[in-house]
Amino acid sequence: MYRNDTVVPYFALVFSAALFLTAYLNDRFRVVHEAGAVPHLTVGNIGLMAFALVLFVYGFIGLLSNWLEGSELRPGRHEPEPSSLPMVAGVVLSLLLVMLSGFFVRTLIFANNPEIGYYNATTLQAGVFGAMMFILALLIAIYKKFFIEEEVLAEDEKGDFPW
Amino acid sequence: MYRWLDDRLSIGKLYAKAFRKAFPVHHSFFLGEITLFSFITLVLTGIFLTLNYEPSIRPVSGPLSGGQEVPAAYYSILYIDSLPFGAVIRSLHHWAAHIMIAAAFLHMLRIHLTGAYKNPRELNWIVGVFLLVLAILTAFTGYALPFDNYALTATKIGYEIGAAAPWVGKLLSDILFAGELSPTNTQTIPRLYSIHVLWLPLTLIALISLHLVIMIKQKHTQPRYAEKVAPGKIVGVPLFPQQAAMMGILFLVYIGATTFIAGAFLAHPVEAFGPPTANTPAVKPDWYFLWIYGILQIIPANWRFEFLGATFGPQFWGGILVPTLIILGALAIPFLDYSKEKQRYLELPSRHPFRTSFVIGVLMFYIMSTLAGYKVDLGLSNELLWVLVLVVPVVTGVVSYILIKAIYGKEWNQEVQVELRGKGPATD
Structure with a gap:
């Protein structure tokens, strides 16, 4: 938080992967594939994946921001x-x-x-x-x-x- | 061309004033932008949906329903899903709504954890709280529009909570649902449609504009290092081209990732439950209402009394009182943790153990209440769930507080002091 670091974005990416995996591996949240039924997601699954998506986008753009803009700004022009x-x-x-x-x-x-x-x-x-x-x-x-x-x-x- | 426009509109001045506004750089600021881009996605995909959706429950039949008579709203969803890329766009609309709420929630957590709600940004915090509530309400009003058995049943949970409001319950349900929510009320879908695509989005646009204008006027809270670089100044990149480029990249990454998930996991295929029938499927409300649903699950049915002709029952305690208290608590935060000094820089969560552990405790309360929503599925007893909902958040908060103090030792409760000359001190 002190500067535009990469720690939180990295953590966000790891957490995002963990949420995706939780949505997939937990039987209670798994995509429903009953015989003859149309596959659909449970509300818990949707919630986990919504947070996973936000954290993925946030982690990705956070790392990209660090690469493109640096961790600390210094006034002036940079060629x-x-x-x-x-x-x-x-x-x-x-x-x-x-x-x-x-x-x-x-x-x-x-x-x-x-x-x-x-x-x-x-x-x-x-x-x-x-x-x-x-x-x-x-x-x-x-x-x-x-x-x-x-x-x-x-x-x-x-x-x-x-x- | 430029000169022609500049002569008439003075766009050179606009560039100098608006496009050269300095935007501080910090990864946590992107959470607000993700929320904004979700809203833009909702508007864009929503326009496509309105062109093909029929807000009516008149019976229709056609090849898409296999000749079976179904409500027109339901049939129009089948039609949208049959259009090239239509199913993905509808799913994207659905996912964007979930993401907007999740991103807004995380954005608020970030604001809280870094103390960015303090003087002079109290007003913007309040606007933000209302924005989150309004976003949830907007998502809720769109839930019944596909008019399948699942949507109708899930909406009923919210409808019953609203209708249980003392004295004004009937008025609320008349305003939102045009009477009782049932498969035969022909006025409900047009009413919800009007509220969902017109009134609430217009209010959201007005509040988002206000939120952004206040933010631009008051400036961002900056990362702490900026105090070392240029004390009393806003250190940032100009809106155009640098910040605009970052916003463009973020929007494209957001759309790319969300579209992929929307296509791979269709969020609400109406064929899964079919049109409304007399059978009520076992469904739960959406995840952002699941914590309220969980509280409703554990409140005993006999917690009920009458007062001045109104009934105060479990739905009032769990569905109205608790959320209202939480919203009021959120609104009061900038005034409870008031700062006389202007808040210019992001505070480090590690240096504010009480605030940080309080947030962790509140998060645990939401998680445990959500878990209570699975009471029947997991076979959990009411006693255990009461302990989980009330005791675990407090214990988690206390343990977090002790741990933060132990890890940061004497540095706790002291904001990082930067040396204005030379190297800065400790960082997180």
Whole structure:
């Protein structure tokens, strides 16, 4: 808490994994797979996974923030250090994003087919869409880290914004 | 183009004022942003849902229900789920609601543990408490909308609590449910729909805006090291482009992770329980109501008396009185732990053992009350559950207090002192 450390985000990621595992391993919270029944989650399972998701996102962005912004800010301007590697990574990720976008559209066309009863392959659709979002996030992160000039301000406590 | 716009709107001034506002950097600030992004996701997915949902229980039939007559609201959910990506979007809406409540709760814990509610931020703490209550109420009003047997039964638990409010119970149920909640009341779904998609979201938008404006005016509480770097100043990155980039990354990571879970685990498939029938399935309320449900489970049925024509029964004690006392307690926190000095920096939880152990005790109370919600499933006795709900939180709080004091020794109850020149002292 003293600075933008990595201790709490790491702990959040571990705790998130533990909550996911609890949701999966505990019989009472397990996804219901009764014969003939539609699988669904119990309320306890949903609660555990909701907290696990928040902690995962929080832990992930916390570690990323430490990498991108550092643990302590120092006022002034800090020049980025662009190199070939981030450029190559950006191009590769962009190509991957284009490929996944095409594949995502393909899953939508597949789901819009009356011959298969408008079947939605939800895990596949969401997996591809989720991967696209992660790649976009990575692209912005790479751009921020290696191509944006960082500036740290020391603003007066009594600013006149918004009034 | 820029000059044309600048001539007419002075956007250069806007950039200098708004876009260069300094945002301090600390991982714990992202919890509030996750809450905000959940709300934005709810609005965006909610717009899609409103375009395809029919808020009515008139009987309809079609190929999606196999020719069987079902309520129109239920059928429209089957229709949404049949649209390409529709099931994922509906599930994402459902998951985003759970995540918003979980993130808001963790955000409040962070504010409490770091003392960020103190002078001058008391007002924003109060707005935050109302936001959490409103978010839960909004989620509750959306619960019955799929109009399947599960949703209707789970909503009934909340309905019965509201209807049990002394003197105003009937008025409350008339306002929220347009009368009695039953599979045949044709007015309930349109009423809940209107409250869920219009009135409560509008109120939430107003309160969120107020919360953000107050935060921007009062500035963040900063990590403690900032006092060493620039005393009396706000050390942070400008809103544009740096903070905006971080917010963009967070939003994309949030959407990516939540969408994946929403697709892999459809939160509320209506086919699992089917349309409402005379049979009531064994269901529990959502996890954020489970602690109240747990308290209701352990309060004896004979705790009941009449006063001025109103009945004060278990549903009043467990469903209304306890939550109201907790909300009032939360509202009072900034005034009970009042600070004359302006709170500028995050306090370390380890240096405030009473506050930290109190939070741990309250968390344990929620966990134990939630466990009481599984009384029948786990075969736990009432006596044991009373001990778990009342004694375990107190013991946990006391043990935490002793441990924190023992670990931090003389440093307890002293905020970290930073040296303004040279190296800073101990850290967490």
